[in-house]
Amino acid sequence: MVSKDRCTAFIIRLYASPLKPSGYILGYTVPLIPMALLQTLVTCLFALIFGLPFSANILLAAVVSIVPAFLYISIGLLCGTAFSDKMVGIICGAVLTNLSAWLSNIWFDISLVGGAFQKIAEFLPFIHCVNALRATLEGNYSQIIPELLWVFGYAAVIFACAVLLFNRRMKQDK
Template sequence: MRFLNFSSRNRKEILRDPLSLVFGIGFPVIMLALFSVLSNSIQGMPKEIFSISNFAPDMVVFGLSFITLFLGTLMANDRKSSFLTRLFSSPLKKRDYVWGYQFPMVIMAILQAIVCFIASLIFGLEFTPRIFLALVVIIPVSLLYISFGLLLGTFFSPEQVGGMGSMIVSVSIILSGTFFDLDTMEGGFATFCNILPFRHAVDSIQYTLSGDYKEVIINLIWVLVYAGVIRGVATEFFGKQMRY
């Protein structure tokens, strides 16, 4: 449990930049409100995509993607300031550092999801106890974006993390099928989207809300495999940085 003190420090660092925190939590809610209004106001809008029951999981995952940017920036700044170099002389092991960065981000992911689901209920999402189960599913899904953050923070400078993190946010929202129905598509692009984890992240929450738990497990396996591989690569190279 040695990582807890380091985790507490990272939580405080995140709270020192409330504007980014508000943006990461608030922007998905703004998008949710905007498309909910548009879907009810504009004829021809694909309501099956932008209905609140379908769009809410998209925005929950969209919010999680900002965690990649937050975590990557935090780690890169720690490396740039030599904070980590000084800390490497402590008894902490590499798993303690990884858990120290990861733990506050999981808490942040749950808070983001709670805010997004509350907003979804306001805009017409039917309340069901499965929402609470969806908050549990958020935890393994968040590990995917936390792993991306660990990877970016390990390899890139703060300036580079900004660009790379924004790219992951954009790729996530596009390839998860937020703005089009992937089930109606055929060919290489649909296959490409199905291979990547972003659609499965959204579908795991979507199927949780609908009660199709078999599909939840299948989609979570995809997400966790990607998260495990990315986290493993980041942890291995982070460990090498500790030795040099």
């Protein structure tokens, strides 16, 4: 949305408002959080249909999923601010999806590959998103916060970078 708005006169009209760059970015972020929560609940519903046993941990997992959602929203905002709408589609659509799937311990056990691949995967936030949600569903509550802190740290830094870059773009466009 950010990259499309940057390509139209809409963004110029936004600049006329008294909002600060953080306000613009929050305006793009806040509506996406409930959408992400709804998407998580629909996914959990289908998981129940396909055999996931019902437990209260599913509802907690939906709440926990807000942090990874914030991470991906932040990445989208940063990319939308930095790149054209076509590049964002490529980066966030294909590259980010595949990168996060390969490095998240979903498709295969990262420890089987080991070495530098495992170290990179453990440094990035994607495996920590999955670990937090797995811990939640399994009821291993003590493991949730350390994993979420890792993810939230990445999300906060990326979100701040998006705000700073948006501020810079805003000054260049005026």
